[in-house]
Every structure is written in C-alpha cells, then in structure tokens.
Amino acid sequence: MLKGYNGKILRLDLSTGSIDYESIDEDIARKYIGGVGLAAKILWDETTVDTAPLSPENELVFMAGPVTGSALPKSSRYIVAGISPATGIWGQAHSGGYFADELRHASLDGIVVRGAKTHISQAPLSNEILVLPCRAMREDDKDYAVSFGVPVNAQGLTLICSEPEVSEAGNFFDHPIGSSIYLNDSTIVFDDVFIPNERIFLKGEWQFAGDIAYMFGNFHRLSAETYKAVELELFTGAAALMAEYNGVEKAAHVRDKLTWLTMYAEATEVMGRAACEHCVSEPDSDLVYPNPMYANIAKFFFADNWHQATKYVQDIGGGIVATCPSSKDYFNPETHNLLDKYLGGKAGITTEHRLRLIKLIRNLTSSYEDVLTLHAEGSLAAQRLSIHSLADFDRYKAAAKRAARIEDGTKHPVFSDLPDFPCQY
Numbered sequence: 008m009l010k011g012y013n014g015k016i017l018r019l020d021l022s023t024g025s026i027d028y029e030s031i032d033e034d035i036a037r038k039y040i041g042g043v044g045l046a047a048k049i050l051w052d053e054t055t056v057d058t059a060p061l062s063p064e065n066e067l068v069f070m071a072g073p074v075t076g077s078a079l080p081k082s083s084r085y086i087v088a089g090i091s092p093a094t095g096i097w098g099q100a101h102s103g104g105y106f107a108d109e110l111r112h113a114s115l116d117g118i119v120v121r122g123a124k125t126h127i128s129q130a131p132l133s134n135e136i137l138v139l140p141c142r143a144m145r146e147d148d149k150d151y152a153v154s155f156g157v158p159v160n161a162q163g164l165t166l167i168c169s170e171p172e173v174s175e176a177g178n179f180f181d182h183p184i185g186s187s188i189y190l191n192d193s194t195i196v197f198d199d200v201f202i203p204n205e206r207i208f209l210k211g212e213w214q215f216a217g218d219i220a221y222m223f224g225n226f227h228r229l230s231a232e233t234y235k236a237v238e239l240e241l242f243t244g245a246a247a248l249m250a251e252y253n254g255v256e257k258a259a260h261v262r263d264k265l266t267w268l269t270m271y272a273e274a275t276e277v278m279g280r281a282a283c284e285h286c287v288s289e290p291d292s293d294l295v296y297p298n299p300m301y302a303n304i305a306k307f308f309f310a311d312n313w314h315q316a317t318k319y320v321q322d323i324g325g326g327i328v329a330t331c332p333s334s335k336d337y338f339n340p341e342t343h344n345l346l347d348k349y350l351g352g353k354a355g356i357t358t359e360h361r362l363r364l365i366k367l368i369r370n371l372t373s374s375y376e377d378v379l380t381l382h383a384e385g386s387l388a389a390q391r392l393s394i395h396s397l398a399d400f401d402r403y404k405a406a407a408k409r410a411a412r413i414e415d416g417t418k419h420p421v422f423s424d425l426p427d428f429p430c431q432y
C-alpha cells in the first residue's frame with residue numbers, strides 16, 4: 008500500500024468542466040519523491056517545449072508530499088507548479104498553512120449516495136447532516152448500511168422545505184408560539200453526493216446498523232422528553248389559567264382534568280430525569296448514554312397520552328379556541344369595544360388577556376403539534392419495539408415464579424438470594 012499519499016489525483020479540466028480521478032502509480036511516487044518530484048514528472052510527461060504558459064495546454068499542479076500533514080515540524084507545505092509565464096519554463100511556488108494539510112487529507116476515496124429522506128428538522132440551519140442507517144438490516148442491505156456526515160451545502164444535496172404552519176412572523180397575539188418558533192422540516196434529496204472516507208462512520212457493516220439506530224434513538228427520545236416536560240408545564244398552566252379566566256376552576260370535571268394534566272406533566276418530567284439519573288456507562292469506554300428503557304417509555308408515555316391531554320385543554324378552553332376573531336379585529340377601532348365587551352371572561356380579567364390565552368391554547372393544540380408529538384423521535388410502534396426488546400422478562404418471570412413458588416431450578420441474580428415469598432407469618 009502506498010504510504011504518505013491517498014493514492015489518487017483529482018484532474019480538473021477547466022475547458023470542458025470535466026472532473027476525473029486518477030490513481031498514483033506507486034513506482035512513480037517512489038521514484039519522484041515529494042510534491043515537487045511528482046509535479047515535475049506530471050509536467051514533463053504532459054507538456055512540451057512548445058506549450059504556451061497561458062494556453063489551455065499548460066497545467067497547474069497542486070501537490071503535497073508524503074510527509075505533508077504529518078506530525079513532522081514544518082511539514083504543512085504544498086507546491087503549485089506549471090510552465091511559468093515569466094520564463095516559459097518550469098515555475099514553482101511553495102506555500103504553507105492549513106490548505107496543505109487539507110490537500111493531503113482530502114481523501115478521494117468514498118461512496119456516492121443517491122436517494123431521499125423526508126422529515127429532516129432544522130436541516131437548513133445546520134452545518135452538517137448526520138445520516139444514519141435503518142434499524143433492521145440484513146446482509147443484502149449492506150449497500151445501504153451507511154452512516155456519514157455531509158456538509159449541508161455539499162454538491163448534489165437539495166433541501167425541499169415544508170411551509171411554516173404560521174406564515175405571519177412576529178404576530179405574537181394570534182400565534183404566540185408559531186410566529187416565533189418555526190420547526191423547519193425538509194425533504195433532503197441526494198443526487199450522486201460524494202462522501203469521502205474520512206466522513207464515513209459505517210460503510211457496509213450491516214451488523215452494526217441496528218446498534219447505531221437504537222443508540223441515536225436513546226439520545227433523541229431523551230431530547231424530546233426534555234422539551235416536552237417544559238411544554239407540558241406550560242400546557243397545564245394554560246388549562247388552569249383558562250379555567251380561572253372562564254370562572255370554571257372549581258367545577259368537579261375541570262379539577263379532575265387539571266389533576267390528570269398535572270400527573271401527565273410531572274410523570275413525563277420524572278421519567279426523563281430517570282433516563283438521565285440511571286444512565287448506562289459502557290464498560291471499557293468513556294461512553295455514557297441515557298437509560299434506553301426509561302427514555303423509550305417516557306417518549307411513548309407522553310406521545311400516547313398527548314391527544315387525551317389536548318382534548319382536556321380544548322375542552323376547558325371552549326369553542327372559542329377555534330372561532331376566536333383575530334388580533335386585526337381586536338385592535339381595529341371599529342370592532343375593539345364590541346369584542347372587549349362580548350368576549351370578556353370572569354370579572355377582573357381583561358378581555359385582552361383572555362384572548363391571548365385562547366390563542367396560546369390554539370397554538371399548543373394545533374395539528375402540527377399533534378403529529379409532531381406522535382411521530383417525531385419515532386412513532387409509537389418504534390418505542391414499543393425498543394421497549395419489548397429491552398424488557399428484562401427473565402427478571403419479571405423470576406418474580407412471578409417466586410410468588411407462585413415455582414421451583415424449576417432456574418436461578419435469577421435478583422430473586423434467588425431473596426427469602427421465600429410470600430413470607431411465613
């Protein structure tokens with residue numbers, strides 16, 4: 008194997024726009040050592056005494072040597088050579104800095120990716136897109152068992168973005184959340200995007216695809232709990248405030264709903280915390296990750312109960328959540344006093360505050376939020392799969408056997424050392 012070189016040369020023809028890769032001949036690399044040596048050999052072979060310096064036949068060769076980019080002091084140098092317009096013969100310039108290192112490490116080996124992936128949140132705001140494989144892959148899928156990072160402006164990458172649910176940016180009255188936060192989701196199309204080796208983490212090793220996908224899920228689901236716990240606090244607060252503004256906070260069914268919302272919000276928070284506090288550390292490595300069981304249960308729990316929660320909040324809010332006039336009418340001198348008079352709530356609460364709260368509930372219980380909560384970070388089925396595969400059924404079965412006094416010789420580390428159950432009185 009050729010050491011000190013990546014083994015390929017990139018050929019750019021500015022007249023035709025063509026881009027080609029060419030292998031470096033090992034014998035030549037050994038004979039003509041260094042950037043100067045290789046550049047001289049190329050120019051000797053490909054130009055003649057008659058080549059005019061400023062003609063398309065002249066070549067500009069950017070070349071690094073075998074020690075460029077290594078730990079050797081002062082090795083970050085590269086050369087640019089060609090037929091010089093000043094002399095009509097060989098001309099060379101040397102330069103240092105980061106470019107030399109980048110040139111040396113710009114691997115021309117890699118993979119070409121074609122296809123599309125939808126739903127990618129905030130992609131246009133990112134520097135890099137991280138691409139992961141699917142969970143269940145077999146040997147036949149190995150061409151697709153890839154994981155890599157790609158700059159968002161890479162050649163061949165197209166981002167087709169979703170429309171914001173709210174298009175009136177800055178209209179905080181009507182869309183308190185939607186006008187200030189826009190989750191931009193895009194469909195990303197890869198049109199023969201070249202990914203160099205140094206950006207690839209998985210290249211055909213299909214056996215590890217599931218591990219990568221599951222590990223991503225652990226972190227991603229925990230990240231959802233952290234934002235959802237805060238959102239649910241706000242959600243429960245909006246319902247409690249609305250009940251107060253409407254003067255129904257003491258009604259038995261409203262108190263029940265507020266109690267349920269409180270349990271829902273607090274349980275989501277606690278499960279997210281449990282995933283962090285009972286994190287898993289991988290032996291023989293520095294890797295620590297969220298507890299997969301708790302992270303999956305927390306995501307499933309809040310997503311599965313979300314529609315029940317929005318139902319309660321919308322119920323307390325009343326039909327006005329759907330039919331409320333817009334801020335344009337509320338602040339229109341012709342209609343302001345009418346709306347102030349007829350859309351007010353309990354005495355002592357201003358109509359403006361009530362309307363602001365109604366708009367917040369409308370925003371929080373929108374269909375975008377519904378779908379986001381259910382599907383983002385994986386659908387309910389995805390968490391069920393993880394939870395089932397992580398479940399320690401042997402432990403649960405051992406507990407049941409102990410209680411039922413089933414002695415079948417199987418031992419379990421948690422239960423075999425415990426006294427008999429139920430205890431003798």
Ligand SMILES: Cc1cc2nc3c(=O)[nH]c(=O)nc-3n(C[C@H](O)[C@H](O)[C@H](O)COP(=O)(O)OP(=O)(O)OC[C@H]3O[C@@H](n4cnc5c(N)ncnc54)[C@H](O)[C@@H]3O)c2cc1C
Pocket residue numbers: 125126127128129192378379382383384385386387388389
């Ligand atoms: C707002 C939002 C943001 C998102 N952001 C990102 C992101 O940044 N990056 C990212 O990678 N993804 C993102 N997602 C994608 C999210 O992970 C998926 O939406 C989710 O995994 C569900 O997949 P799907 O949308 O393809 O639905 P589908 O897979 O089509 O699911 C629809 C229904 O079909 C069922 N189903 C599907 N296949 C089967 C089967 N084989 N057997 C039985 N039932 C099946 C599902 O359980 C579900 O009930 C985002 C989604 C949303 C809504």
